[in-house]
Amino acid sequence: MGGNHVTAAIVSATIEDPTVRAVRTAVLEEMSWYPSRPVMAENATAGQLLADPAATRERVGQRGLALWHLPEPLGVAEFIDLASVFGEPEAETESSLMDRVQRRVILDLKPDSMEELTEHNQPFTTAPLTFHIEGSRRPRGTSPTYLLFQCLEPPARDRGNQTVLRSIDNILAALTARTTAVLSETVLTPQSTDATVIYRTGDRLRLNFRDPAPIPFQWVSAYDRDDVIGALTELLVCVYAKDAAIGIPWRRGLLTIVDNHRWLHARTRGQAGSRHLQRIRVRAERRP
Numbered sequence: 375m376g377g378n379h380v381t382a383a384i385v386s387a388t389i390e391d392p393t394v395r396a397v398r399t400a401v402l403e404e405m406s407w408y409p410s411r412p413v414m415a416e417n418a419t420a421g422q423l424l425a426d427p428a429a430t431r432e433r434v435g436q437r438g439l440a441l442w443h444l445p446e447p448l449g450v451a452e453f454i455d456l457a458s459v460f461g462e463p464e465a466e467t468e469s470s471l472m473d474r475v476q477r478r479v480i481l482d483l484k485p486d487s488m489e490e491l492t493e494h495n496q497p498f499t500t501a502p503l504t505f506h507i508e509g510s511r512r513p514r515g516t517s518p519t520y521l522l523f524q525c526l527e528p529p530a531r532d533r534g535n536q537t538v539l540r541s542i543d544n545i546l547a548a549l550t551a552r553t554t555a556v557l558s559e560t561v562l563t564p565q566s567t568d569a570t571v572i573y574r575t576g577d578r579l580r581l582n583f584r585d586p587a588p589i590p591f592q593w594v595s596a597y598d599r600d601d602v603i604g605a606l607t608e609l610l611v612c613v614y615a616k617d618a619a620i621g622i623p624w625r626r627g628l629l630t631i632v633d634n635h636r637w638l639h640a641r642t643r644g645q646a647g648s649r650h651l652q653r654i655r656v657r658a659e660r661r662p
C-alpha cells in the first residue's frame with residue numbers, strides 16, 4: 375500500500391485476463407433472451423400505480439426491481455407523474471441528446487444513430503453496453519436513485535438487444551474480503567468522482583461501478599497497481615456471471631422500475647431493426 379487519494383497518480387490499465395474477456399463476451403453477445411426470474415411482471419394500469427403511490431414504491435422496494443405489463447405505454451405526462459412517485463425526475467442536460475428528450479426528463483432510446491460509434495452515442499446503436507450503474511462518474515451521493523424504462527416498440531425476441539440486470543447485493547456478498555478491502559480504497563475515473571468502488575451508506579455496502587471496456591480502467595487507490603488489477607478481475611468475473619443475469623422481457627407496454635443502487639444494468643448486442651424504449655432517471659432524497 376502507498377500514496378493517498380489526493381496526491382496519488384492516476385493509474386490506467388486494461389484488464390487483460392482471458393477469463394474476464396470470455397465471461398464479458400459470453401454475456402453481452404448472447405442472442406437468446408435472459409429470463410426475468412425470479413422477478414415476474416404483473417398486470418397493472420397506470421391508474422392503479424398512480425392511485426396508491428405507497429404500494430407502488432413498496433413493490434419496487436422489495437427487490438429493487440419491478441416489472442408491470444400495462445395495456446398501453448404511458449403517455450408523456452403519465453410517465454412523468456409515475457416517476458414523481460419515486461422522487462424528482464432528473465433533467466437530461468447533455469447537449470448532444472437534446473433532440474432525443476421530451477419534457478426535459480424523458481429520453482427516447484432508439485438504435486438509430488448514424489454517426490461513428492462513440493461512448494456518447496453507444497446507447498443509440500446496436501452495440502452492447504457493458505454493466506454499470508447510471509451516474510457512476512458523478513460525485514458520491516449524486517447518482518440517480520431509480521431508473522424507469524417503458525417499452526413502446528420491442529426488439530425482436532431472442533435477437534439480443536435486451537436490457538440485463540445483475541444484483542449488486544449478490545455481487546458484494548460473493549467478493550472476497552481482500553477484494554472488498556481493495557475496492558473500498560479505490561476510486562475509478564477519479565477525474566470526475568470521489569466515490570470508491572465499494573462504499574458504505576448507513577449499514578449498507580454499495581457499489582459504484584462502470585465497466586469501461588474497451589476503454590482502460592483509470593483509478594487512484596491506496597493499493598498497488600497489481601492489487602487493484604486483481605480486485606477488478608475478481609469483480610468483473612462476478613459481475614459477468616451469466617447464470618445470475620436477469621433479462622427484461624421487453625414487449626409493448628412493459629414498464630420496468632430499477633433501483634440504480636441495487637442493480638447493475640447492461641444491454642446485449644442488438645441487430646438493426648425497431649426498438650423504442652423511454653427512460654426517466656429519478657433522484658430520491660429518502661429511499662422508500
Ligand SMILES: [Fe+2]
Pocket residue numbers: 506507508639
Ligand atoms: Fe445506463
